[in-house]
Amino acid sequence: MMNKLNARNIDTQELFYGHKACGGCGESLALRLALKVLGEEAYIALPAGCMSAVSFIYPNMAFKNNAIITPFASTAAVTTGMQAGLKAKGKKNPLAVGFAGDGGTADIGIQALSGAIDRGEKFIYICTDNEAYMNTGIQKSGLTPYGSHTTTTPVGKKIKGNMHKKKNMFEIVAAHGIEYAATASMGYIEDFLNKVQKAKEHDGPSYIHVLAPCPTGWGHGTELTVEIAKNAVDTGLWVLGEYEDGKFKLNKKPKEFKPIEEYLKPQNRFKHLTNEMLGEITEIRDQYWDYILENWEV
Amino acid sequence: MPKYDFLNGNEAVAYGVKLSRPHVVSAYPITPQTKAVEKIAQFVQDGDLECEYMHVESEHSAMSCAIGSSSVGARTFTATSSQGLLYMLEGLPYASGARLPIVMMNANRSIATPWNIYGDQMDAMFALPTGWIQIFVEDAQEALDMMIQSFKLAEDHEILTPVMVNMDGFVLSHTYEKVQIPEQKDVDDFLPEIVTAPHLMQDENPMSMCISAGNKHNMEFKIKQHKEMEKAFEKFEEIDLEFEKKFGRGYGSAIVGYCHEDAECLLVTAGSVTGTAKNVVDKLRKAGKKVGLLKLRMIRPFPIKLLKELCSNNSTIGVLDKNISFGYEGSLFTNINSALKQNNHIGETYNFIGGIGGRDITPENIEEMFDVLLGNKKAEKISFYNMRCEL
Amino acid sequence: MKDFKVKKAPKLEKLSDFPMGSSCESFNITEINAGWRVFKPVLDVDKCVNCYRCYLVCPEGAIHKNNDKFEIDEDFCKGCGLCAHECKVNAISMIKETK
Numbered sequence: 001m002m003n004k005l006n007a008r009n010i011d012t013q014e015l016f017y018g019h020k021a022c023g024g025c026g027e028s029l030a031l032r033l034a035l036k037v038l039g040e041e042a043y044i045a046l047p048a049g050c051m052s053a054v055s056f057i058y059p060n061m062a063f064k065n066n067a068i069i070t071p072f073a074s075t076a077a078v079t080t081g082m083q084a085g086l087k088a089k090g091k092k093n094p095l096a097v098g099f100a101g102d103g104g105t106a107d108i109g110i111q112a113l114s115g116a117i118d119r120g121e122k123f124i125y126i127c128t129d130n131e132a133y134m135n136t137g138i139q140k141s142g143l144t145p146y147g148s149h150t151t152t153t154p155v156g157k158k159i160k161g162n163m164h165k166k167k168n169m170f171e172i173v174a175a176h177g178i179e180y181a182a183t184a185s186m187g188y189i190e191d192f193l194n195k196v197q198k199a200k201e202h203d204g205p206s207y208i209h210v211l212a213p214c215p216t217g218w219g220h221g222t223e224l225t226v227e228i229a230k231n232a233v234d235t236g237l238w239v240l241g242e243y244e245d246g247k248f249k250l251n252k253k254p255k256e257f258k259p260i261e262e263y264l265k266p267q268n269r270f271k272h273l274t275n276e277m278l279g280e281i282t283e284i285r286d287q288y289w290d291y292i293l294e295n296w297e298v
Numbered sequence: 299m300p301k302y303d304f305l306n307g308n309e310a311v312a313y314g315v316k317l318s319r320p321h322v323v324s325a326y327p328i329t330p331q332t333k334a335v336e337k338i339a340q341f342v343q344d345g346d347l348e349c350e351y352m353h354v355e356s357e358h359s360a361m362s363c364a365i366g367s368s369s370v371g372a373r374t375f376t377a378t379s380s381q382g383l384l385y386m387l388e389g390l391p392y393a394s395g396a397r398l399p400i401v402m403m404n405a406n407r408s409i410a411t412p413w414n415i416y417g418d419q420m421d422a423m424f425a426l427p428t429g430w431i432q433i434f435v436e437d438a439q440e441a442l443d444m445m446i447q448s449f450k451l452a453e454d455h456e457i458l459t460p461v462m463v464n465m466d467g468f469v470l471s472h473t474y475e476k477v478q479i480p481e482q483k484d485v486d487d488f489l490p491e492i493v494t495a496p497h498l499m500q501d502e503n504p505m506s507m508c509i510s511a512g513n514k515h516n517m518e519f520k521i522k523q524h525k526e527m528e529k530a531f532e533k534f535e536e537i538d539l540e541f542e543k544k545f546g547r548g549y550g551s552a553i554v555g556y557c558h559e560d561a562e563c564l565l566v567t568a569g570s571v572t573g574t575a576k577n578v579v580d581k582l583r584k585a586g587k588k589v590g591l592l593k594l595r596m597i598r599p600f601p602i603k604l605l606k607e608l609c610s611n612n613s614t615i616g617v618l619d620k621n622i623s624f625g626y627e628g629s630l631f632t633n634i635n636s637a638l639k640q641n642n643h644i645g646e647t648y649n650f651i652g653g654i655g656g657r658d659i660t661p662e663n664i665e666e667m668f669d670v671l672l673g674n675k676k677a678e679k680i681s682f683y684n685m686r687c688e689l
Numbered sequence: 690m691k692d693f694k695v696k697k698a699p700k701l702e703k704l705s706d707f708p709m710g711s712s713c714e715s716f717n718i719t720e721i722n723a724g725w726r727v728f729k730p731v732l733d734v735d736k737c738v739n740c741y742r743c744y745l746v747c748p749e750g751a752i753h754k755n756n757d758k759f760e761i762d763e764d765f766c767k768g769c770g771l772c773a774h775e776c777k778v779n780a781i782s783m784i785k786e787t788k
Contacts, residue, residue, distance in 0.1 A: 007741035014750035017693065018718035021748065023725060023769030029748040043370065043499055056509040056713075058519075059698050064716040066499035068369055069508040071388055074362030077354065081324065081366020082499075084350035088321035088372050091501075096366075112362065115355030189745055215769075223770030223783075226746050397710030458709065497712035504715040511711070515701070519711065522704040 005193040010036045019062035020054035024222025026186045026212035026229060027051055027128040031099055033189065034126055037196040040065060042095045043086065045079045047104040048072040050135040051128070073108045075100040076116035076125055083123045095200065097124040102143035103133045105209075106167050117176040117205045124199045124206045127169060130214035138217040142167045145237075146284060147277050149269045150217075160272055165284065170209050174243040179204035181243040182251075185211040187230025191240060191251065211238050219268020231263040236285050239292065248296040260285070305477045307470035310438040311377070311403050311463075312337030313477075314445025316347045317485040318401075321372035321492075324352040324363035328382040329415045330467040331405035335377055357382035361389030368398040368460075369507055371494030373449060376400065379467060380407035380421045387424060393460045394429030395523060396508050397497060399452035400460040401445065402430075406569065406620075407467040408655045416656020417467035419569065419620040422597075423629040429523055431461040431530050432598040434568040438475040440549060441465050443541065446480070450489050450537050457533050458495055459526075466570040468656065480545055488544050527599040534596060552596035555608045557583055561590025563614040563671035565650075566634055568594040571618060571659050578664040589668050600633055606641040613645045614671045618664075620653035627651075627680050652683035659683065695721060695764070722749070726768025728783040734758055736780035743772035743781060 015035040021028040031051060035042070043066045046052040052069040055062035070078035079098035086094030100109055105127040113125060132150045133139040140150040145166050149155050153162035173181045180202045184192040192210055199206035213229050215222045232238035236257040242249045260282060264270040273281075292298075305313065311334045315323070323342075325335035341347035350367075354360045360376045368374040378386060383404055393400055406422055408414040425432060431451065435441045441463065448461040465471055499505050511519050535551045542548030557579050558564055567575050572593045582589045592608055592615075609615060615638060619628025626632070631649035638647060650667045653659045663683045669675040682689065698719040701707060732743075737759060744752045744759060751762040752772060761772075773781040 007745040012753065014693075014753075017716070017750050018695075018720070018722065018765060019749075020722070023748075023767035024771055025748050029746065032748060032750050033745075040504075041501070045366065053510065056506055058509050058511045058515050058708075058713055059717055060719050061506040061509070061713050061715050061717040063506060064504060066370075066501075066504040067506045067715060068366070068499065069510075070365070071358070071362060071392055074359055074389075077359035077362035078366035078369075080352070081322070081363035081368075082370050083366075084322045084352055084363065085367030085370040085372030085374070088350045088367075089370070111356060112359050115359055118355070119353060221770070223774035225748075225769075225771060226775055395711045397712075495709070497709040505712050506715045506717075507710070507712045509711050509713050515707075518701065518704060518707050522707050523710075525704065 004190070005037060005197055006190050010193060011039065015040060015064040016062055018060065020057065021050060022216050022222070024215045024225045025050070026214060026225045027101065027130055029225070030126070030128045030186055030192070030210050030212045033193060034196050035065065037193055038095065038097055038200060042097050043082050045070045045075055045082060045096070045098045047075040047100050047109065048135070049101045049104055051099060053135055072104055074112045075104055075109055076112040079123050079125065080116045080119060080121055083121050095124070097126065099126050099128060101134070102127065102129045102131055103141040106142040106169050114176065117173065117178050117207070120204055122203055122205065124208070127207070127209045128212040129209060130212050130217060132217050134214050134217045143169065147270060147273050147281060149272065155272045160274070160277070170241065170243070173207045174248065177246065178207055178243065181207040183209045183239060183241050185229045185233050185238055185240065186213065187226055187228070187233055188240060195242070217269070220266045224266060228263065228266060231258065234258045235260045235263040236289060237263055239288070241296065250292055250296045250298045253298060301479045301481070302476055303479055304474050305438055306333070306472050306474050307438045307441050307465050308333035308472070309337050310442040310477050311445055311465065312341065313479050314442040315375050316341045317480060317482055318446050318449045318489055319373065320349050320375040322350045322352060322364070322367035322374045324354050324360045324367070324376045326354050326357050326360045326378070326382065328357070328379045330407055330417070330471040331377045331379045331403065333471070334403060357386040358389065361386035361393065364400045365389060365393050365396070365398060368393070368400045369396065369499055371492065371498050371500060373453070373492045374400050375402070377403040377405070379405040380409055383421045384409065384424060390425055390428035390430055392508065397458040398460055399458055401448045401452055402460065402462045403445070404462050404464050405467045405471045406464050414655040417469045418654045418656065419464070420654070422464045423621050423623065425462060426598055426629065429459070429527070430598065431459050431596065432464065433461065433596050434464045434594065435470070436570060436572045436593065438470060439477050441470065442477055442479070443545070443547070443549070446485055446489055447537050447541055451530065451533060453492050454533055455493070455495055456529055459530065464569065469570045484544060488541065530599050531601060531604070549595065551604060552601035553604050553608055554593045554595060556591040556593060558590035558592060558608055560588055561613060562588040563616065563668065564590045564592050564609050565664070565667060565671065566592045566594055566615065566617045566630065568597065568630060569620070571620065571653065574659065574661055575618070575664050578661050578668065582665070582668055587668065587672060589672070594630065597630070597633065600637060602637040602640055605634070605637050609643070611643055611645065614648070615645060616648040616650055616667050616671045618650045618652065618667065622651055622654065648677060649680040650683055651680065657684055695719065721764040722767055723764050726766065726786065728768045728770065729763070729786045730761055730766065730768070730770070730772050730781050731784050732759060732761060733780045736778050738778055740777065742775050742777065746771045746775045
């Protein structure tokens with residue numbers, strides 16, 4: 001295991017520059033940092049979504065790496081296709097990486113992701129989760145959390161926001177028996193960098209699920225992206241964990257959870273939450289933590 | 299010594315693919331193509347074919363994996379049919395727009411609903427506008443040979459267009475023929491290792507692929523792709539001539555005439571029914587009828603100019619369609635009719651629709667069609683053959 | 690970004706000037722993003738303790754080290770304010786830009 005990565009020792013070269021993402025975009029930060037760890041040699045694939053939409057507008061190409069936009073449903077398929085092609089052509093240590101959002105991973109992309117993990121060849125898949133279909137204007141996805149306002153689960157007179165829970169993609173992926181999977185947050189950047197490094201070193205499929213706030217879709221100040229991602233973890237609403245060698249491991253156990261309002265209040269998508277809904281969110285959190293503390297390696 | 303074997307169409311395709319040494323094969327089973335990908339899997343597991351065989355979880359992923367693999371310069375093959383072709387349809391213009399030299403076999407099969415696994419050409423018609431070069435084969439030998447020729451065509455740096463080879467489901471895929479299997483070293487000579495085209499992703503010069511082009515640029519990208527497809531006609535012929543020199547058999551260009559020079563009327567066919575039609579032409583010619591046949595081998599790009607050369611301006615042309623575009627007519631007819639009009643053709647044209655959902659097209663049916671074309675029988679512009687009930 | 694040059698947009702007068710397929714050379718940046726912002730970050734070098742935090746959190750990668758000092762690429766900064774907010778010693782201030 002290499003020395004731990006931090007801000008000083010990661011590659012200073014920028015591989016993602018001049019893109020047209022919104023100011024303060026969590027996803028673009030995740031991509032920029034991941035690429036510093038993955039390096040110039042990585043071949044990357046991204047589906048339709050914000051990141052591809054802002055980086056490949058002819059003639060303005062924001063990636064330095066070999067990069068390809070994939071059909072929406074098949075990031076993982078194109079990624080593993082690249083890996084197979086590079087391997088068959090005799091390239092030493094090919095590294096194919098797929099980056100997709102929550103919609104492109106948990107909804108339309110889940111079939112391809114499942115098949116790709118099943119095929120067992122080395123590839124890295126990083127899901128940058130901003131909890132809705134942001135590129136099309138903030139619609140609910142399978143990873144939109146309970147209570148969130150989106151344009152397809154708006155706060156209406158009868159139903160106040162999204163009434164469904166988030167799919168647990170981390171555990172779905174782990175259930176495939178994947179080599180390595182991890183959750184991360186843009187609020188704990190060094191942790192994310194080191195997980196990307198770990199994925200790079202693993203021989204088979206790896207999956208990293210990183211919470212990446214979207215100021216536009218979540219309705220918060222552009223300067224708060226990292227702080228809000230940190231609060232998600234500190235309030236217990238986002239879990240930092242890993243799945244390796246067939247076992248779940250908890251990376252960070254806050255001694256005491258910060259009150260969930262600290263995470264939820266600064267975001268417009270949650271401003272309508274009633275005390276009852278806050279109670280439900282707390283209960284969902286507590287139930288999951290009870291399960292984690294009983295079953296995961298702490 | 300030439301090697302022969304008794305093969306069905308699927309096996310012939312599998313041998314053609316094996317001899318072409320693909321880097322990556324992405325395979326998903328669907329009747330009636332399944333035996334082709336099974337045979338290729340057998341080659342791989344026996345150690346006779348070295349390639350990355352990707353067991354994909356759907357046809358959409360089969361095409362997507364092919365896109366990924368081809369985009370880094372690997373020789374790539376996939377196969378599908380019917381529902382699978384429709385499922386992966388999104389990926390077809392995706393690949394052709396990116397100018398990826400993928401080769402795909404499509405075992406022509408009917409389209410649901412109602413469900414039907416038997417052969418007709420409904421599925422291929424959905425792929426016409428996708429920017430893929432589309433070819434029909436007449437028999438298992440042509441199927442094997444076209445695999446090899448298609449890789450050479452697709453990967454040529456002047457062409458760089460994916461190629462779809464249509465083979466009639468069950469009629470060709472499952473029936474047996476004596477097929478000559480070329481020697482590996484001869485195929486290696488004819489089809490050397492793929493050379494990564496400059497627009498693909500590579501270490502030396504990183505590229506961004508499948509980019510967006512806004513309303514200021516998009517039309518130019520698309521029209522450029524359209525115009526460059528025209529290069530395929532000449533290259534197709536060139537490759538066939540080279541193939542004939544090397545392997546002793548050739549197939550001709552995008553449309554091939556049979557007894558067409560002095561024909562008063564011509565029937566246009568695509569795929570295996572061509573063989574049956576040729577027999578009928580022979581029989582009618584013996585009886586002194588001036589009939590002929592046009593075998594349509596390449597439907598995209600469509601050989602408008604070649605069509606003009608093959609038929610006299612006032613001949614009666616019939617088009618045999620094993621498909622129907624609901625609410626209109628057979629799609630081969632639409633294509634031929636438009637081309638004839640562009641060629642200022644003044645003869646009558648007729649659309650004969652049959653063979654849907656595995657319905658037989660008999661020699662008697664074809665004789666009837668020629669009767670109509672010769673003017674001996676009255677018929678509607680669009681007529682249906684071998685129906686089991688009144689219209 | 691240090692050592693970085695914005696490229697000229699290509700002249701496209703005929704179809705053959707367009708790229709093959711839907712490909713384009715990577716890292717072909719032809720436009721700057723400076724026109725987006727309202728506020729501009731200003732770094733007080735004397736207050737800076739070299740913690741690398743601003744460089745780390747910039748989604749644009751617009752902050753880089755140049756000869757031991759941190760610099761902000763004004764052509765590509767969108768003025769989101771993450772650097773100023775995350776700086777633990779308040780060395781960066783967001784100043785309203787006047788044009």
